[in-house]
Amino acid sequence: MSSENILEVINLKKYFKVSKGIIKAVDDISFNVKYGETFGLVGESGSGKSTTGHIIVGLYAPTSGKILFEGRDISMGVERRPLALKKKIQMVFQDPATSLNPKRTVRQIIELPLKVHGICHGDTTQKVAELLQMVELPVEYMERYPTELGGGEKQMVAIARALAVNPSFIVLDEPTSALDVSIQAKIINMLMRVQKEFNLSYLFITHNLSLMRNVASRVAIMYLGKIVELASTEEFFYNPLHPYTKMLLSSIPVITDEEEAMKPKKIISTGEIPGALNVPPGCSFHPRCPERLEVCDKIEPCMLEIAPGHFVKCHLYNSARA
Amino acid sequence: MLEKLKDLGILSPRKAEDYKKAWYKFSRNPLSVAGLVIVIVVVALAILAPYVTPYPHHAEYYVDFANANQPPSLAHPFGTDQFGRDVLTRIIFGFRYSLMMAATVLAIVTPPGVILGLIAGYYRDRWIDTVIMRIADIFVAVPPLVLALSICAVLEPNIFNAMMAVSLMWWPWYTRLVYSMASSLRMEPFVQAAEIIGASKIHIMFKEILPNCLGAILTKVTLDAAWVIILGSALSFVGLGAQPPTPDLGTMLSDGAKYMPTIWWITVFPAIAIAVIVLGFNLLGDGIRDIYAAEAR
Structure with a gap:
């Protein structure tokens, strides 16, 4: 249990019971986040990446597994977490149009965490103004309603709300994917600055790999509830190992030949992520895999550390070692 | 700098502007404005009844057989009834009882109905949800008129018992309305955000969820006002609501029905009066719905 990790996720599972069976939204994943770093979690829609984020902030209690935050077990729902813990972990949602209450003014929205955690007593105007300035919004926005702001501005308000309690860990659940491209860069720069x-x-x-490359120091890639590859960003982009990673990287659109040369050999993406109800047996990626072996549809591969800090879950590397 | 902003009024609450916007949306539909006008006129007439009616004393014990059953004339625009009382006067006084009934019933049922709905919706799929909603279902299953009839028949038939009976039947509709909204709103990211922050359940229910239900509640209150008036009149019609000589629109209908169709004015004018109030509240309700529907878009 090294002390350089602010967050450790150990064998985390989250299953949802539905009428047709059990959805394994998150199936036995482990990773850790170091103090001060940006850990990227990438995956297609339905890969369980958002569920993972929701479990960490406590919106769902995990089915099994552990989450340690600063060494303390926090694998329970948000209702059972102490207030002091809620102060440390915050979240920024994907769509600011739904994460801000349309019936409350910007001031009321930002004020809430200040009041709940007793950061400000009495007049909160000063503190709310400071927070708005921190996210580069004009102070006049204080009495506006979210519906009167632009998408990027709303997201700024959501970020200001998350920052209000002075947290140490923030889950950013696709904070820019609902926004215009022109605003994305601004939001990302601001997030990096406050970090x-x-x-x-x-x-x-x-799900945006090019974005990940610019912001994350380490990246984990999820497929159907499982992490298939985990590496430092550099390793991840220059030396991808898992066929799924290669497939994703080769499908990033590029402009110059120089960039094209950096990409792994062209792999045509085939198929789509299967439904979470009928996860293929063995390695869940095998129906789409261009390099599949005979064992792939029978035995699930295990996570192996190929290089220091570079983990991959694939039979290709299992057999290379054997 | 903050002081300066406050001086400029930029940081002051901006209710006036919100009302202006709401009025703009509302007034774009002439029917809504017509509904509002009808409701205002009816309420004003009811409040000022002793001053605006030609024969205020006709609303009490009063008999003048010399002038009984007079057809509409200049002196009695809606004619007189079998006791010689001015029908117009009694209709305007009748508005009082209809509106009072609607206001009382809705004031009694809305708060508990809404609060129970909020609790059940927020705690969806827990035991408290089941308890509240099954009890609500039981009350919904009994037709309001039937229960009101039996209560008024068992107890003394008067306007108070009629109101209690109707209230007893009416709250579950608010519980159901708010329940359906709250149980979907609680999954909204803004509610999740408040939970992550650590806001209290009370805050989440009343400050995050409830404001988003108010439009629908207000619309329902307005539309229900019409329904309660109809129900109250129905109870009076069968003799279980307001008792004579109280001028109630339902009582007037049943009294006049015996003389149909020859002495039609005793029945027809109160019937039109009920229709007008009901229409007014319905149009107003639609207008209020338009305000909030436009907001949701």
Whole structure:
């Protein structure tokens, strides 16, 4: 249990019971987030990346497994977490149009965490104004309603709300994917700036690989509830190992030949992520895998550390070792 | 800088502007405005009844057989009834009882109905949800008129018992309305955000969820006002609501029905009066719904 990790996720599972069976939204994943780093969690829609984020902030209680935050077990729902813990972990949602109450003004929205955690007593105007300035919004926005703001501005308000309690860890659940491209860069730059300023740790959830490359220091890639590859960002982009990673990287659209050369050999993406109800046996990626072996549909591969800090879950590397 | 902003009024609450916007949306539909006008006129007439009616004393014990059953004339625009009382006067006084009944019933049922719905919706799929909603279902299963009839028949038939009976039947509709909204709103990210922050259940229910239900509640209250008036009149019609000589629109209908169709004015004018109030509240309710529907878009 090293003390450099702010968050450790150990064998986390989250199953949902539905009428047709059990959905294994998150199936036995482990990773850790170091103090002050941005840990990227990538995957297609339905891969369980958002569920993971929701479990960490406590919106769902895990089915099994552990989450340690600063060494303390926090694998329970948000209702049972102490207030002091809620102060440390915050979340920014994907769509600011739904994460801000349309019936409450910007001031009321930002004020809530200040009041709940007793950061401000009495007049909160000063503190709310400071927070708005921190996210580069004009102070006049205080009495506006979210519906009167632009998408990017709303997301800024959501970020200000998350920052209000002075947290140490923020889950960013696709914070820019609902926004215009022109605003994405601004939001990302701001997030990076406040991260340095307050020494924050981020869990950055996205499906946008190019974005990940710019913000994350380590990346884990999820497929059908499982992490298939985990590596430092550099390793991940220059030396991808899992066929799924290669497939995703080769499908990033690029402009220059130079960039094209950096990409792994072209692999045509085939098929789509199967439904979470009928996860293929063995390695769940095998029906789409261009390099599948005979064992792939029978035995599930296990996670192996191929290089220091570079983990992959694939039979290709199992057999290479054997 | 903050002081300066406050001086400029930028940081002041901006209710006036919100009302202006709401009025703009509302007034774009002339029917809604017509509904509002009808409701205002009816309420004003009811409040000012002793001053605006030609024969205020006709609303009490009063008999003048010399002038009984007079057809509409200049002196009695809606004619007189079998006791010689002015029908117009009694209709305007009748508004009082209809509106009072609607206001009382809705004031009694809305708060508990809404609060129970909020609790059940927020705690969806827990035992408290089951308890509240099954009890609500039991009350919904009994037709309001039937229960009101039996209560008024067992107890003394008067307007108070009629109101209690109707209230007893009416709250579950508010519980159901708010329940359906709250149980979907609680999954909204803004509620999840408040939970992550650590806001209290009371805050989440009343400050995050309830404001988003108010439009629907207000619309329902307005539309229900019409229904309660109809129900109250129905109870009076069968003799279980307001008792004579109280001028109630339902009582007037049943009294006049015996003389149909020859002395039609005793029945027809109160019937039109009920229709007008009901129409007014319905149009107003639609207008209020338009305000909130436009907001949701």
